[in-house]
Amino acid sequence: MAGPMQKNPSEFNPGATLMRRLEALSLFSEGGDGVTRCFATKEHHQAAEMIQAWMRDAGMSAHVDAVGNVVGRYEGTAADAPALVIGSHQDTVRQGGKYDGAMGVVVPISCVEHFNNTDQRFPFAIEIIAFCDEEGVRFNSTLLGSRAIAGTFDMAALETTDNDNIAMADALRAFGTEPNDIPSLARSKKDVLAFFELHIEQGPVLEEEGLALGVVTAIAGGTRLSATVTGFAGHAGTVPMDRRRDALTAAAQAILTVETYCSSKPGLVGTVGRISAAPGAVNVIPGKAIFTIDIRAGDDALRRQAVKDVCGEIETLCQQREVDLTIDVIHESDGCQCAPWLMEQLESALIRTQHPAKRLMSGAGHDGMAMAHITDVGMLFVRCKGGISHHPAESITEADADASARAVLHFIQNFEPLNET
Amino acid sequence: MAGPMQKNPSEFNPGATLMRRLEALSLFSEGGDGVTRCFATKEHHQAAEMIQAWMRDAGMSAHVDAVGNVVGRYEGTAADAPALVIGSHQDTVRQGGKYDGAMGVVVPISCVEHFNNTDQRFPFAIEIIAFCDEEGVRFNSTLLGSRAIAGTFDMAALETTDNDNIAMADALRAFGTEPNDIPSLARSKKDVLAFFELHIEQGPVLEEEGLALGVVTAIAGGTRLSATVTGFAGHAGTVPMDRRRDALTAAAQAILTVETYCSSKPGLVGTVGRISAAPGAVNVIPGKAIFTIDIRAGDDALRRQAVKDVCGEIETLCQQREVDLTIDVIHESDGCQCAPWLMEQLESALIRTQHPAKRLMSGAGHDGMAMAHITDVGMLFVRCKGGISHHPAESITEADADASARAVLHFIQNFEPLNET
Numbered sequence: 001m002a003g004p005m006q007k008n009p010s011e012f013n014p015g016a017t018l019m020r021r022l023e024a025l026s027l028f029s030e031g032g033d034g035v036t037r038c039f040a041t042k043e044h045h046q047a048a049e050m051i052q053a054w055m056r057d058a059g060m061s062a063h064v065d066a067v068g069n070v071v072g073r074y075e076g077t078a079a080d081a082p083a084l085v086i087g088s089h090q091d092t093v094r095q096g097g098k099y100d101g102a103m104g105v106v107v108p109i110s111c112v113e114h115f116n117n118t119d120q121r122f123p124f125a126i127e128i129i130a131f132c133d134e135e136g137v138r139f140n141s142t143l144l145g146s147r148a149i150a151g152t153f154d155m156a157a158l159e160t161t162d163n164d165n166i167a168m169a170d171a172l173r174a175f176g177t178e179p180n181d182i183p184s185l186a187r188s189k190k191d192v193l194a195f196f197e198l199h200i201e202q203g204p205v206l207e208e209e210g211l212a213l214g215v216v217t218a219i220a221g222g223t224r225l226s227a228t229v230t231g232f233a234g235h236a237g238t239v240p241m242d243r244r245r246d247a248l249t250a251a252a253q254a255i256l257t258v259e260t261y262c263s264s265k266p267g268l269v270g271t272v273g274r275i276s277a278a279p280g281a282v283n284v285i286p287g288k289a290i291f292t293i294d295i296r297a298g299d300d301a302l303r304r305q306a307v308k309d310v311c312g313e314i315e316t317l318c319q320q321r322e323v324d325l326t327i328d329v330i331h332e333s334d335g336c337q338c339a340p341w342l343m344e345q346l347e348s349a350l351i352r353t354q355h356p357a358k359r360l361m362s363g364a365g366h367d368g369m370a371m372a373h374i375t376d377v378g379m380l381f382v383r384c385k386g387g388i389s390h391h392p393a394e395s396i397t398e399a400d401a402d403a404s405a406r407a408v409l410h411f412i413q414n415f416e417p418l419n420e421t
Numbered sequence: 422m423a424g425p426m427q428k429n430p431s432e433f434n435p436g437a438t439l440m441r442r443l444e445a446l447s448l449f450s451e452g453g454d455g456v457t458r459c460f461a462t463k464e465h466h467q468a469a470e471m472i473q474a475w476m477r478d479a480g481m482s483a484h485v486d487a488v489g490n491v492v493g494r495y496e497g498t499a500a501d502a503p504a505l506v507i508g509s510h511q512d513t514v515r516q517g518g519k520y521d522g523a524m525g526v527v528v529p530i531s532c533v534e535h536f537n538n539t540d541q542r543f544p545f546a547i548e549i550i551a552f553c554d555e556e557g558v559r560f561n562s563t564l565l566g567s568r569a570i571a572g573t574f575d576m577a578a579l580e581t582t583d584n585d586n587i588a589m590a591d592a593l594r595a596f597g598t599e600p601n602d603i604p605s606l607a608r609s610k611k612d613v614l615a616f617f618e619l620h621i622e623q624g625p626v627l628e629e630e631g632l633a634l635g636v637v638t639a640i641a642g643g644t645r646l647s648a649t650v651t652g653f654a655g656h657a658g659t660v661p662m663d664r665r666r667d668a669l670t671a672a673a674q675a676i677l678t679v680e681t682y683c684s685s686k687p688g689l690v691g692t693v694g695r696i697s698a699a700p701g702a703v704n705v706i707p708g709k710a711i712f713t714i715d716i717r718a719g720d721d722a723l724r725r726q727a728v729k730d731v732c733g734e735i736e737t738l739c740q741q742r743e744v745d746l747t748i749d750v751i752h753e754s755d756g757c758q759c760a761p762w763l764m765e766q767l768e769s770a771l772i773r774t775q776h777p778a779k780r781l782m783s784g785a786g787h788d789g790m791a792m793a794h795i796t797d798v799g800m801l802f803v804r805c806k807g808g809i810s811h812h813p814a815e816s817i818t819e820a821d822a823d824a825s826a827r828a829v830l831h832f833i834q835n836f837e838p839l840n841e842t
Contacts (some may be wrong), residue, residue, distance in 0.1 A: 203659030220658055224703055236692035236715045237641055237784025238624030239808060241684040248693055249680045255673035263662040271657035272657055273671055273703045280692045282645055282713040282751075292703040294657045332704075363658025387655060 015402025034392030039133035059116030068132030089134035096395020146370035151186030204387030218298025221335030233287030311366035342378030436823025455813030460554035480537030489553030495524030510555035518815020567791035572607030625808030639719025639799035642756030654708030
């Protein structure tokens with residue numbers, strides 16, 4: 001188990017302690033490969049107990065709120081000061097890693113512990129929240145904890161059931177909280193100065209550029225489409241090339257259209273992750289092809305234009321090939337811009353801790369998307385090995401954990417709320 | 422049931438009779454949609470009885486040979502004259518149509534019946550063979566009947582078993598033949614002047630050109646490949662476009678390479694009929710894509726060059742995309758050229774019966790591929806509706822059946838063996 005942080009302010013090197021704490025948290029897992037810690041489970045309860053203990057060791061008050069968030073508070077110089085809220089999520093995907101979410105909880109706790117040990121207190125309070133459920137594995141309903149804090153929690157979600165037919169409300173009561181109190185968790189805007197989250201990148205950009213840290217510009221919005229191309233099946237030997245209405249060659253052209261378009265615009269990504277061709281025999285020209293398209297961008301207008309343009313290009317190529325096309329939107333979420341003033345302060349923290357001020361987009365979703373409803377959002381990414389996440393092989397280095405903690409420490413120490421700048 | 426053919430030679434219009442006979446044969450089916458008549462079954466036996474009856478009505482001797490072929494012979498002006506062998510197959514795919522195979526049996530019988538009724542006899546004998554098994558549905562071993570006649574029957578195939586674990590040898594004995602006698606079926610080259618087959622096109626060319634009949638130039642050879650592209654899976658949101666090693670976009674480019682290359686060379690067809698991407702989630706960049714390639718041409722050199730060129734292009738694009746590629750050959754068969762002298766005589770028959778002398782390739786396999794081992798091969802295709810075959814919807818018109826019979830009649834009447842021309 002982790003020991004207390006060092007008291008000497010010039011020697012804030014919590015990397016080894018952070019790695020031990022991350023390892024300790026990972027033990028609260030359902031079993032099997034990797035870490036599986038779902039919302040309102042025994043493992044969630046165990047993790048919450050440990051996180052509260054670390055918070056209290058760091059000089060914070062700590063409690064578990066009605067939705068299952070662990071909330072710690074380090075008071076400012078005045079009582080009831082508005083808070084810089086910092087946090088990430090305690091839950092994981094099934095067979096996930098040790099760092100996704102957990103890192104954004106243990107690192108700020110180490111910073112507050114350092115402030116407490118060195119008698120530093122600020123004009124603002126620091127709140128650290130370990131959100132109960134960002135991944136949404138158990139009830140297929142993401143961002144439960146941050147939505148509760150932001151006042152956008154949908155109380156109807158309490159009726160949803162998990163695979164064992166347990167309703168969310170019952171799961172929370174078994175966990176030890178009263179779900180009817182969730183509406184009272186909503187914060188007022190005046191009490192929150194900003195929301196900040198530290199998270200592993202879950203992508204390869206920082207590693208490939210040899211950087212430990214990067215400032216997030218936006219959490220991408222996304223559109224997911226399902227496309228069906230209907231041509232005409234035929235004998236692979238008897239139908240000449242110029243008489244075919246091959247659904248799969250049309251789909252192939254569509255896949256390259258997605259790739260080419262999305263490669264041509266910075267900040268845009270587009271992926272075809274699933275495809276099938278029917279009837280699916282080696283010697284039969286496909287009469288039908290079904291595939292998905294996932295398009296994301298930090299800039300919603302860029303994404304919407306991309307969806308329109310890509311669908312238009314695919315429509316045109318299908319007309320030219322005399323095959324039919326239907327495209328359905330199966331998911332759509334708007335992006336979340338990080339606040340420029342927070343990005344600037346995070347960049348200052350990177351520069352002061354000897355890191356280039358790299359900016360990058362988050363293609364994955366985060367609790368900031370919910371918190372943006374009540375406050376400005378900033379995020380810092382930490383390099384992860386091979387860009388691998390949501391996998392037991394998820395990995396970071398102790399040196400990067402250490403570097404991230406120092407950057408967060410500087411960010412908090414020099415934090416200036418927007419209305420004071 | 423079909424009545425006797427008309428005796429007046431100027432009025433050879435057997436279309437209606439042919440359609441009735443094809444309908445009658447189609448009733449010998451396992452049941453379910455379409456026609457299912459497999460090798461060495463009760464339905465095969467029933468069909469063989471009916472075909473022999475028609476042959477005898479046409480003035481032929483008829484018997485079922487050791488492998489299950491129905492063999493009819495119409496003697497020439499001299500006893501034991503070498504024969505023009507004409508035939509097609511009695512069997513069908515599962516839930517196939519009424520015309521694939523059967524048409525090439527009933528049409529030449531109608532011609533011989535006409536010769537018999539009008540006292541026409543030729544310097545050559547006419548043999549009509551309803552081959553036992555071209556499709557290979559029951560034992561997954563095609564061209565059994567024609568291979569026996571050509572002397573290339575593999576006796577080891579008798580040991581193979583069907584889905585009910587019945588060995589082919591036992592199936593033939595239950596059917597009523599002695600499989601050990603199969604080697605004696607092999608014909609010597611001097612006894613066979615040529616092999617001719619009438620068959621439905623199984624493709625759309627004749628219908629789209631408004632033609633009832635066409636002379637086949639070659640039965641295509643084919644190469645089937647299985648390609649596996651291995652890239653690197655990743656989060657669809659977090660991996661920038663220029664850092665991806667997407668297996669599916671590489672596969673899409675490969676699919677278009679097959680299409681473009683095969684469209685650029687007359688006589689070549691190329692098809693990707695199956696594809697899968699793994700892990701296959703809408704929000705995950707595919708790390709692996711597996712697909713098939715089927716390339717066919719009447720000209721083996723053209724096909725081999727195409728396989729080499731297409732594989733080379735795919736190898737290059739995979740190298741450029743930094744993804745790995747493996748390609749395996751899963752099937753390869755050489756093509757069968759139709760004999761120019763037979764093509765010319767068939768064209769003369771078309772012209773004499775008021776049809777343009779259309780030539781086209783057969784992309785599907787036929788018994789001629791086996792018969793080519795002992796004699797020259799010629800084929801005539803009949804238009805089928807929508808190019809649809811191997812399907813209950815397989816369809817021809819009575820007018821086309823009639824026209825095909827008149828063309829075959831003229832072909833036989835004017836047939837001149839190669840060594841006499």
